[in-house]
Amino acid sequence: MIAMEIHRDDTGSKIGMWLFLLSEIILFGGLFLLYSAYRYKNPLDFHLAAWDLNRSLGTINTLILITSSLFIALSIFFIRKGDRKLSMIFLSATIFLGLLFIGVKYIEWTVKIGHGLYPNSPRLLGRNKGEILFFGLYYTMTGLHGLHVLVGLFILSVMLVLMVKGKINENRFVPLENTGLYWHLVDIIWIFLFPLFYLIT
Amino acid sequence: MKNENYQTYVLVWLGLVMLTGITVSIAGMNLGRLSILIVLLIAAIKSGLVLNYFMHLKYETGLLFKFMIPIVLAVLTIFIGLTFTDIAFR
Numbered sequence: 038m039i040a041m042e043i044h045r046d047d048t049g050s051k052i053g054m055w056l057f058l059l060s061e062i063i064l065f066g067g068l069f070l071l072y073s074a075y076r077y078k079n080p081l082d083f084h085l086a087a088w089d090l091n092r093s094l095g096t097i098n099t100l101i102l103i104t105s106s107l108f109i110a111l112s113i114f115f116i117r118k119g120d121r122k123l124s125m126i127f128l129s130a131t132i133f134l135g136l137l138f139i140g141v142k143y144i145e146w147t148v149k150i151g152h153g154l155y156p157n158s159p160r161l162l163g164r165n166k167g168e169i170l171f172f173g174l175y176y177t178m179t180g181l182h183g184l185h186v187l188v189g190l191f192i193l194s195v196m197l198v199l200m201v202k203g204k205i206n207e208n209r210f211v212p213l214e215n216t217g218l219y220w221h222l223v224d225i226i227w228i229f230l231f232p233l234f235y236l237i238t
Numbered sequence: 239m240k241n242e243n244y245q246t247y248v249l250v251w252l253g254l255v256m257l258t259g260i261t262v263s264i265a266g267m268n269l270g271r272l273s274i275l276i277v278l279l280i281a282a283i284k285s286g287l288v289l290n291y292f293m294h295l296k297y298e299t300g301l302l303f304k305f306m307i308p309i310v311l312a313v314l315t316i317f318i319g320l321t322f323t324d325i326a327f328r
Binding site for chain 2: 070077092099106218225229237
């Protein structure tokens with residue numbers, strides 16, 4: 038009989054995740070730097086362009102992401118305690134809120150594009166240079182963030198499947214923890230995107 | 239993770255919701271230049287809450303966990319500082 042030795046390094050995998058997250062901070066940091074440089078050059082145009090964004094939808098999406106962050110934290114909390122059922126409920130709620138966020142974003146972008154405000158649109162090109170820059174940054178940064186939400190949703194769903202199969206349980210939950218870390222970082226990025234784009238009128 | 243309970247998470251969430259409310263109302267108040275500072279400060283407090291409580295940074299032990307965020311922020315600060323000395327004196 039061969040003794041099965043399962044090699045696991047929980048601290049190592051968590052540090053690996055953190056290193057990835059730090060590189061994500063640098064990635065978005067570069068974009069935030071670009072934003073501040075352009076805003077410094079075109080302060081009035083940025084204020085003007087921000088009027089076109091829907092502040093209530095932005096606020097709703099902020100609350101959605103904050104709450105989803107709470108739910109994934111609770112999901113991890115309950116799997117640690119060995120309560121798989123509650124953990125799965127909170128994980129599903131997280132996925133639901135993530136989808137809701139994407140839905141709100143979809144409505145927002147559709148309305149904006151319907152108004153003729155999208156990169157290179159004739160209507161946008163007729164406006165000031167700073168406003169064109171603002172919308173370019175808006176689509177790039179919220180787009181890249183939205184992409185992160187989509188990836189997060191995919192990984193969260195994989196975690197849910199693993200949990201249903203019992204492969205994530207109270208003895209082995211590091212994958213779920215790492216997914217949570219990623220999801221929280223996506224939340225933090227939105228915490229900065231929201232005031233910088235929606236609240237500068 | 240010792241002395242951790244779900245009430246802490248709910249309290250942190252309440253704090254985040256309240257700070258969001260404060261940001262939105264401050265932005266509506268027309269404080270001029272000051273408002274961007276306050277709004278960014280609140281965003282920093284909010285991410286501090288998420289990092290420390292939701293992401294468990296407060297409970298992690300080990301030098302790496304203590305220093306990685308400050309190091310990354312220092313790198314970003316250097317980038318921002320260098321860029322702005324460039325565009326401000328151009």
